[in-house]
Amino acid sequence: MPTTPSSQNRSETQDAPEHTDATDERTPLLGRKAAKIDRLAELMGRREESDHGAGVWRTALARMRRSPMAITGAVLVAIFLIVALFSPLIAPYSPTAQTWGAEVFPNRNVFVGPRAENWLGLDNLGRDQFSRMVIGARQTLLVGVVATLVGFGVGALLGGTAGAAAVLGGYWGRQVDNVVMRVIDMMLALPTLLLAVTIAALVGPSLTTVMLAVGVAQVPIFARLLRGAMLSQGSRDYVLAARALGVRKHKIALAHILPNSLGPVIVQSTLTLATAIIDAAALSYLGLGNPDPAFPEWGTMLADAQRFLSSAPQLAVYPALAIIVTALGFTLLGEAMREALDPKLRK
């Protein structure tokens, strides 16, 4: 075999399940984006055989412990989670009370920087910036987690149905799989952020809208991923054994194939959290975020602070750094997990 120019070719030259190719063949435009996702799905499925004795997750964990990328990511994520979960205990003041309102005059360029009582200074309305940042972490976590769960939930339902139908459903099952995957492939053709912007703009700005819009945009990725993983599990001996023993089909799908297929989906969830945080910030910047001023949110804070960027750049820099560092933490962790699970990168 000469080279492997694309993941699509890779899956065709190797022993990928035939259903994967069938769908890609019919939707060539989206086939490669799809194949990239399938590739991740496949990797999980193939690993186990080469690893005698040790479980997939145990070896992956062992490798992640030695990876500086994984450690950095895990530390950043841990700090973020602690701050977000315990934010009411950490924040010294109310994030919304304009306690020092008499000291800040944005129209005269009078701002208050860091000082003993306000660690990060005051915002443009005389509120404690540190408290706002800390409470904001909670909003960011909420948006990230709910959006990811929406993407995961709907995507897994679609992908799981398609995968189970394709593996166990015979002829009609493959037809169901075809129809579902065609819809998923079309969803992949829509730029995710643009889709989120459109949904949020049409439904109207609210916290729920942001979470739904960002989550819906992630659905096709999760669906594609879980289906691919289930297909690669479907040809395994243990599935054949379960069928031979007369285990009911829905039980094979739910109790045997599904648990073994969740690996790549969990990796993707970590990466999606980063995307969701950045996309939510973008929606807030466009004025489509949570309009309720009682809940400070990093994206909204960043968008608001841009009016004062030349006189008080710190007001924009704090939330921007928080978004970047948090997203970086999740990305590093997710990438490290993916590398740890990829047999090609093991040496």
Next chain:
Amino acid sequence: MLRFIVRRLLQLIPTLGGLSILLFVWLQRLPGGPEYALLPDDATAEQRAQLRRSFGLEEPLTVQYLAFLRRIVQGDLGTSLMTSRPVTEEFMTRFPATFELAVTAMLIAVAVGVPLGYLAARKRGSALDFAAVGGSLLGICTPVFFLAFILKVVFAERLGLFPSAFRLSPGMSRTDLSGFVVLDGIRTGEFDVVWDALLHLALPGVALASIPLAVIVRMTRASVLEVLGEDYVRTANAKGLRPGTVRTRHVMRNALLPVVTAVGLLTGSLFAGAVLTESVFAFPGIGSFIYAATQTRDYPVLTGFILLIATLYVFINLLVDISYSLLDPRVRAQ
């Protein structure tokens, strides 16, 4: 080759048809709907019902969809609520600006990303490799609009090196042939216009390039690493080919194939990024118009533009597929 192109074109029909159904279901039937988007919050139920009727929303779904499809095929995507002009016309007048911006961003991303990714792979584990990989992760995690703002404040407002807004300086006169400022300038020989337009493209172009650049660096690096480990590269080296020949004919030619695909796929994200970048730089393209439409909830513009962009995206990927098959004969054979 011709058969390959025709087959790919035919395969577009179900994709686009499905896309229209998807958008129809999503956007026409969203909770809220136009009667909430268009009317003030205190409108009566009767007013809302009347608006629904005037949009044809009380008709059976199939009838609505066929009417929707008929209008799309005729190029009628409705009328903008902001400007009272047809949505297609608004799209066409703004398309050249965004096209120039997107091409600029892609050129920056490819021109910087491919060499950087190649060098990072050749010197794997070096400081350069670390910086390239770390920088690209950072690039993916930085909100595009924040980067755009920083660029604007530092290079336009503080240093004054670049203009901070619009496509051309005020008062700059030019002969308009097609709406493509740079192309028109080159054709008519107005090189002062070309230079001015390029200066205006620089900052938004860099901001928009950040994400594709990050992806291309990582992709090129991974792909070159993979190809460098191939047997045919070892063979080429072993039979005494000059290193330069191996690099261009064997390594780069094969390593760039997935990058070509990535460029096509990234084009879709460029349009989304343009919404953020263009609104920061008041760049009069598709993105800033979508931004304006989100602020006024311009329902026909949002639905129409996303359909047009998705169609465009599908066609761009068709072009990528075709160029890919020219580069890699194995794709044609399957």
